[in-house]
Amino acid sequence: MKFQGLTLGVPTEIMPGERRVAAIPETVKKMVAEGAKVIVEKGAGDGSYFADADYQAAGAVLVDKAQAVYDQSDIILKVKEPLMNNNTGKHEIEMMKKGQVLVTFIHPASPVNHEMVKAMSAKGIVAFTLDGVPRISRAQNMDALTSMSTVAGYKAVLLAANRLSKFMPMVGTAVGMIKPANVLVIGTGVAGLQAVATAKRMGAVVTAADIRPAAREQAQSLGAKILDLGIPDELAVAEGGYANRLSDEWLVKEREALKAAVADSDILVLTALIPGKIAPILITEDMVKSMRPGSAIVDVSIDQGGNCEMTDPGKVFELGGINIDGTKNIPGMMPTSSTWMFSHNIYNYVANLCQDGKVNINLEDEILAQSLVCKDCKLVHAGTLEAMNM
The missing domain is CATH 3.40.50.720 (NAD(P)-binding Rossmann-like Domain)
Structure with a gap:
């Protein structure tokens, strides 16, 4: 036996x-x-x-x-x-x-x-x-990572929505129409796709960013707008369809491509990972400070270092009115x-x-x-x- x-x-x-x-x-x-x-x-x-x-x-x-x-x-x-x-x-x-x-x-x-x-x-x-x-x-x-990513992507959107200072969906009121929240999901693997689907179900306007063409297609099929990061496909995709580690030069270009969308977002869900390696830093302090007060960031990638340089592992805090969630065990909340x-x-x-x-x-x-x-x-x-x- x-x-x-x-x-x-x-x-x-x-x-x-x-x-x-x-x-x-x-x-x-x-x-x-x-x-x-x-x-x-x-x-x-x-x-x-x-x-x-x-x-x-x-x-x-x-x-x-x-x-x-x-x-x-x-x-x-x-x-x-x-x-x-x-x-x-x-x-x-x-x-x-x-x-x-x-x-x-x-x-x-x-x-x-x-x-x-x-x-x-x-x-x-x-x-x-x-x-x-x-x-x-x-x-x-x-594949426990996939299983837990399914939970993390779903729960991350709920956490962000709970801390957001506005409605997620468009809401009609007697004094006018309230616009829906803008959600940017960076990294559309298993967790990111679940985040896209959850945010869409909650009525947000969802934009997705991923350097891999197949991941972008999957996000688009769920109703997300796609943000073009300008990374050549041959540099973006590693063996097995995973995201490749980009050089510092291309990482700088990726951050530049993200800047305007980050500033216009009410919620960032960060899930970009490179298997077995430290997560890439995609969101800088200046990018965080460009967001509107009352916005929320959930850094799902924090177990591998995080995509936001301001994330504090295991902590939830505010920076200039922006809530940054570095919870290390989101699946443990379900x-x-x-x-x-x-x-x-x-x-x-x-x-x-x-x-x-x-x-x-x-x-x-x-x-x-x-x-x-x-x-x-x-x-x-x-x-x-x-x-x-x-």
Whole structure:
């Protein structure tokens, strides 16, 4: 059996506001059926409304403390990167042991995570990041980034609309017509397309910008106006249809092309990412200050550094009357739907990682090769090494 003799651990997530969990009773039952012992910290599923009793019924062993999960597990399943656990006074990396396998979202290329990644590598942890899963047919059921992007794009528009100082749709009143809000979505991958669709449903005038022609076509099919950024297609598209990292010269040209649209926007939804690498800075401080007071920015790309240079990771604040949202766990704000998708993604990933009761790090498998962060006390993730200039 696939997991025979392996112990999989599921601790409670500790990031403030994070309500997701890495496994639900349904996926625990699958792992147990394949021979795994599954240890779940009590209350781990409370935030997403999965009860301890249901985990027990599915075959999980419940423990009182996070340390017990880390002490007994061969593989740790998490949603977010290792953090300081204020309940124990220890960083989650300190709670782990050499050779232990971690599967989670790490976003290792993001500058705010560099020291954590170095510490994890030095400890000898074998870490896989789910944001490194390639978007290929075989990996679709493991693609947690796509699943969470679906949630993030939808929720980002709701967050912005809630903070906006005006209506989203056109509204007729006895004293005149109120114009609809202008929404600019930058980056129309999965999250961006969901943002376009949501903003359109709410009655906004939506403009979309993406350097990739296929992404622009998809946004246009949802009713968005398209902003031409002037980037040659041959420079814009990387292998697999992802956005390519542009040179500094072309990034300057892209920002210039965005300036007028940014100044005219009531809402910016920023989702532009380059897989496994730090997100490009597309919105400068001057561009933010050009927006009308009462406007809102939601930087969905913040887990990989953010598209706006003024975004403060994990914080929501105002700059000159412009609300800037750097929430790092937007999918965690819709915990039931996001947890259901994520738990199935991570189950499928681990099922691919394990064979006959062993962790099989087959680097001929592009899914594992592209998502491996560190192994044997060495940092190996290409995008992280590039971001660190190593």
